Amino acid sequence: TSVDNQQQPPKPKQRNLLDNASNLLTNFLSGGGLGAMPVAEGAVTDLFGKPLFFSLYDWFLEHGSVYKLAFGPKSFVVVSDPIVARHILRENAFCYDKGVLAEILKPIMGKGLIPADLDTWKQRRKVITPGFHALFIEAMVRIFTRCSERTMSKLEELIETEDREQKTIIVDLEAEFSNLALDIIGLGVFNFDFDSVTKESPVIKAVYGTLFEAEHRSTFYIPYWNLPLTKWIVPRQRKFHSDLKVINDCLDDLIKNAKETRQEDDVEKLQQRDYSSLKDVSLLRFLVDMRGADVDDHQLRDDLMTMLIAGHETTAAVLTWSVFLLAQSPTKMKKAQTEVDSVLSNGAITMESLKKLEYIKLIILEALRLYPQPPLLIRRSLRPDKLPGGYNGAKEGYEIPTGTDIFVSIYNLHRSPFFWDRPNEFEPERFSVPKKDEGIEGWSGFDPDRSLGAMYPNEIIADFAFLPFGGGPRKCVGDQFALLESTVALALLLRKFDVELRGSPDEVEMVTGATIHTKNGLWCRLRKRT
Ligand code: HEM
Numbered sequence: 001t002s003v004d005n006q007q008q009p010p011k012p013k014q015r016n017l018l019d020n021a022s023n024l025l026t027n028f029l030s031g032g033g034l035g036a037m038p039v040a041e042g043a044v045t046d047l048f049g050k051p052l053f054f055s056l057y058d059w060f061l062e063h064g065s066v067y068k069l070a071f072g073p074k075s076f077v078v079v080s081d082p083i084v085a086r087h088i089l090r091e092n093a094f095c096y097d098k099g100v101l102a103e104i105l106k107p108i109m110g111k112g113l114i115p116a117d118l119d120t121w122k123q124r125r126k127v128i129t130p131g132f133h134a135l136f137i138e139a140m141v142r143i144f145t146r147c148s149e150r151t152m153s154k155l156e157e158l159i160e161t162e163d164r165e166q167k168t169i170i171v172d173l174e175a176e177f178s179n180l181a182l183d184i185i186g187l188g189v190f191n192f193d194f195d196s197v198t199k200e201s202p203v204i205k206a207v208y209g210t211l212f213e214a215e216h217r218s219t220f221y222i223p224y225w226n227l228p229l230t231k232w233i234v235p236r237q238r239k240f241h242s243d244l245k246v247i248n249d250c251l252d253d254l255i256k257n258a259k260e261t262r263q264e265d266d267v268e269k270l271q272q273r274d275y276s277s278l279k280d281v282s283l284l285r286f287l288v289d290m291r292g293a294d295v296d297d298h299q300l301r302d303d304l305m306t307m308l309i310a311g312h313e314t315t316a317a318v319l320t321w322s323v324f325l326l327a328q329s330p331t332k333m334k335k336a337q338t339e340v341d342s343v344l345s346n347g348a349i350t351m352e353s354l355k356k357l358e359y360i361k362l363i364i365l366e367a368l369r370l371y372p373q374p375p376l377l378i379r380r381s382l383r384p385d386k387l388p389g390g391y392n393g394a395k396e397g398y399e400i401p402t403g404t405d406i407f408v409s410i411y412n413l414h415r416s417p418f419f420w421d422r423p424n425e426f427e428p429e430r431f432s433v434p435k436k437d438e439g440i441e442g443w444s445g446f447d448p449d450r451s452l453g454a455m456y457p458n459e460i461i462a463d464f465a466f467l468p469f470g471g472g473p474r475k476c477v478g479d480q481f482a483l484l485e486s487t488v489a490l491a492l493l494l495r496k497f498d499v500e501l502r503g504s505p506d507e508v509e510m511v512t513g514a515t516i517h518t519k520n521g522l523w524c525r526l527r528k529r530t
Contacts, residue, residue: 037077037398038063041070051512053375053411056080060412066387066398069407076405077398080412082419082464084387088408089377089464090472092385094118099380099405104217107225108210108244111299112306113477121474124303129477131286137480138351139281140188144488145349147183151176151197151489152496159528167528170502172521173323177489178316182207184485185311190254190304191282206246211313213240215513247308251301258288259295283307311478314373317515318486320522322367323493324508325426327501327524332428333494336360337529340491349488357487360494362428364486365456368468370426373515375411377470380404410467419465431457456483497526 040059056078059067065081079085088096098105102115111120113128155176159169179196182204186194196204213236217225224230230237258280267289269278278285284304288295326333336359343356381404389397400406415423421430459471469476476482493499501508502523509519 034068034075034077034398034401034404037066037068039068039070040078051375051510051516053409053512056376056407056409057412057415060409061417065418076407077400078412079387079406079408080416082413082462083390085408085413085467086464086471087388088379088406089467089470089474093472093474095383095385096379096381096406099378101378103223105214108214109306109309110302112302113474114306114310120299124299125473125477127287127291128283128303130290131283132477132481136281136283136286137484139278140481141349141351141354141484141488143187143281144184144485145492147180147187147197148489148492150183151180152492154197155526156496156528159526169526170523171526173499173524174316174320174518174522177319178313180489181312181315181319181485184315185308187282188481189282189307189311190251190258190284191280192250192254202246203250206243207308207312209239209243210247211309213243214309247305248301251304252297254284255288255297255300255304258284262288307478310476311482313515313517315482315485317371317373317517318364318367318482319489320517321371322363322486322490323499323524324501324505324518324522325367325370326363327499328505329426332363332426333499336363336490337494337498340495344491344495349491354484354487357491359428360487360491361456361483362431364483364490365431365468366426366428369414369466370424371516372410372414372468375409375512375516377408377410377467379406379408381406408467410470413465413467416465496529498529500525500527 040063056069059069059078060080065079066084067078069076069078079088097118098115105112105115109115111117111124113121113124116124155169155171158171159167162169176197182194182196186192194201194204194207216236217223225234225237225240231241232238284300287300287303326336339357339359343353381400381402383402385400387397387400389395413419417423456468457466458469459467459475464471469479469482502525508522510516511519
């Protein structure tokens with residue numbers, strides 16, 4: 001199936017007065033509870049053949065911004081409205097936990113930030129967030145550059161060996177981005193060089209095996225792996241546990257080493273934020289040095305594992321879709337390359353030059369709008385709540401009983417015809433900072449004053465219509481890390497190569513687990529630029 005065909009949603013139905021009146025009446029009669037919500041009846045076939053978030057989009061256009069999705073006895077509330085999303089993610093965030101997602105991820109991430117219970121989360125978030133401060137990010141730019149250059153050199157060498165005459169090569173860029181993102185996250189988070197760009201190793205295989213299983217679990221709707229004995233009987237579960245052991249052993253060694261090599265000298269440098277003379281600038285070093293010996297090894301391992309998984313596929317995916325979109329638009333590609341050539345003319349990438357790669361950053365954000373990673377945020381209510389109303393006739397909002405499973409569909413929000421002009425078109429320019437009082441084209445409710453000082457168009461500026469990194473207290477801790485990492489990698493790719501898709505865009509099929517990725521790779525023709 002064609003991505004483009006799948007991308008074109010039907011026009012939203014105009015709701016007439018009668019619809020609204022009947023919605024209001026039902027809402028009133030059932031007291032505004034879940035019973036009042038429009039219901040989309042999911043068929044089991046909706047779960048197969050195409051990613052679930054496509055069906056959620058069709059039902060959004062049909063049933064409105066908050067509806068109940070019923071699969072037999074199981075039901076989910078699907079939210080595609082910014083005010084309701086803001087309520088769940090920010091205003092009443094602690095009324096919700098990660099529900100189904102935590103059940104899936106706990107065996108892998110333990111008590112890491114993503115699946116953690118609220119008490120553990122509060123403690124760890126306070127410790128981890130300072131690790132991502134501005135000087136750490138600045139030090140990371142050196143790692144992003146070194147790793148991206150290694151990838152570019154490998155691609156250049158392949159061209160030299162495979163097609164010297166034409167100076168072209170066909171490669172699966174999704175696989176290359178995946179290796180690159182793994183190398184960066186390894187070095188940045190725990191100072192371990194996977195070097196997956198140039199070699200294979202048991203740890204790399206184990207990481208991919210674990211990611212594969214995490215994806216399988218997120219698309220498999222019955223958690224059979226919790227049944228007794230599956231760990232020993234089901235071959236893929238046996239493999240999963242042996243992969244997990246390989247990674248955990250590696251992380252345990254790194255933690256032990258970080259603790260044994262802790263030096264007061266380095267702690268002083270860290271306290272003074274003097275990163276220039278530190279050999280190891282990783283997050284692990286920060287967590288061990290700043291907290292001393294009191295850090296619990298097991299918790300630390302869960303934190304590292306969470307970062308490894310959260311920061312790897314997501315970044316690889318945004319790079320993949322950025323190239324996919326850009327390769328279909330020669331004018332935008334040219335504009336991007338012109339910016340890269342002029343900003344990076346002297347070769348070096350610094351924090352200053354990164355700030356000037358404005359168009360590259362917008363390309364990445366626009367790719368995240370069209371292909372959000374993950375496309376759905378998952379929550380479960382810990383106590384009763386009431387959602388705000390005001391849309392689709394649900395004037396009073398809906399009551400949410402304890403234990404309700406909710407999908408906040410970022411995909412629907414980002415492609416909502418109610419908030420974006422030409423929602424399915426790739427238009428990085430839509431984010432250009434507006435002149436005062438003009439507002440961003442395609443943005444509703446934009447307040448230019450609030451954009452001052454923001455590093456990128458984010459959920460605050462867009463009032464929750466744009467959630468590239470989530471929002472509220474559980475917003476991504478690695479947003480700046482990821483944005484700069486992707487900017488460096490894309491800029492260095494475009495500086496060295498002209499990139500075209502190998503075939504038609506229609507051949508690139510989508511699949512989803514936690515992120516949206518391609519079914520068979522992003523095969524591109526790279527030509528060395530002169
Ligand atoms: C959370 C997106 C890269 C670490 C999140 C959330 C989103 C997100 C949407 C919120 C999830 C929710 O509310 O349920 C992304 C995207 C990335 C990216 C699109 C890349 C383009 C990274 C990186 C790291 C990271 C590089 C670490 C180095 C985390 C962690 C959380 C998180 C630890 C959980 C935060 C918490 O619950 O307190 N990410 N992320 N992410 N992300 Fe990222």
